[in-house]
Amino acid sequence: MHVINIILYCIYFLVAGIIAVYLLIPGFFLLVYLLRKLFRAKGYGEKKPLLTDREFEFGLIITAHEETEFITPLVDSILKQTYGRFAIYVVADKCDISGLKFTDPRVNVLRPEDPLNSKIRSINYGISHFRPGIDAMIILDADNLLHPLFLATMNTYFRKGYRAVQADFKPKNTDSHFARMDAIGDVFNFFVEREMRMELGLSAAIWGSGIAVDLELYREVEYSSHLGGFDKKLQAHLLQRVPQIGFAREAVLYDEKIDSGASLETQRTRWINAQFKYMKIGFRLMLEGIRKGSFNIAYVAFVTIRPPLFLLLLIAFFITGLSFLIDLRLGFVWVGLLLLFGLSFAGIVFVKGRKLAGTLFMIPVFMMRQVFAFAKIGRANKSFMKTTHTKVMYIEEVLQQQRS
DSSP states (O other), rough: HHHHHHHHHHHEEEEEEEEHHHHHHHHHHHHHHHHHHHHHOHHHHHOOOOOOOOOEEEEEEEEEEEEETTTHHHHHHHTSOOOOOOOOEEEEEOOOTOOOOOOOOTTEEESSSOOOHHHHHHHHHHHTTTTTOOOOOEEETTOOEEEETTHHHHHHHHHHTTTEEEEEEESSSSOHHHHHHHHHHHHHHHHHIIIIHHHHOOOOOOOSSEEEEEHHHTOOOOOOOSOOOOOHHHHHHHHHHSOOOOEEEEEEEEEOOOOOOOHHHHHHHHHHHHHHTTTHHHHHHHHHHHHTTTTHHHHHHHHHOOOHHHHHHHHHHHHHHHHHHHOOOHHHHHHHHHHHHHHHHHHHHHHHGGGGGGGGGHHHHHHHHHHHHHHHHHGGGGGGOOOOOOOOOOHHHHHHHOOO
């Protein structure tokens, strides 16, 4: 019995220690950010010099599935870029393309004969139609819009030697509580998992769109599954082959935020399923990072295997209750950790997305919807769960909103 108690205590302190680290990371990064601002210190990316004056050729793949009404505004935003060395490949899977008319020769509309029903297959289909001379590919969803300086910024980062660069995300729409809560999630995640990692010389986490990758580097990736999670597999591949995955804060991509609980559940069911499906890759990567002595690989892998944020908080609340049963002082320590995380979360939102801060009180509703999504993750292994979009907007409208 004594041995069993020791084992249980060891398990408790191991799990509690890992969860505590996850809770402390946002506060640490917020403190570093504020100190850098106070002393006007430059981040890692800002100090990195240009290595070439070459102008890179970008192939932009737009993956569309059954929806075409968003393609014209996105193509319009690309054609209004200040940087002109690019070609656009619209992969219109199961779409009626009769209304897609573009006169610019850089725009290629592709409609596969057989349904692809997979973002990975759509990307590969687009690449198979690339003209010679493309240096890097950029993956975009049909509901995206690009800031006019997007490609010029990406070119600058590739000139600095980066072979994989993630763009920043801003919301197209914030006209509902769910849209604002979705945007708050992006503000937090992009600050902790991309901006601050870049500031400290670590690899940024990549996203499902807005990622620019050296073409030959992408062609090396092999996918075991074509249903969800391609960005997790791609990230693991890139971590082992490039010194740092960059984050271009100045390359802004605008995407549509979900505006209903049903859309949120569909989206998060797919995301949560992909996160668990590729968790074993994170464990292998972490061991490899430790073996190689690479803090960059080990840290990114450690964060990759973190449970989704809502689940992390539920586990933390359970540990807090359990800690009170073990030792009253230990319980209060966990109450302090939860309060610190909450203050860090709110602080990041106030610093990076102040206009959204008024919706913070709705976060419990957002978490509950994700619990519902978690209960349905088995569906994501059986079908292509597409998020429905409704906000057709042009880049001028979005920029006007940003200025107001």
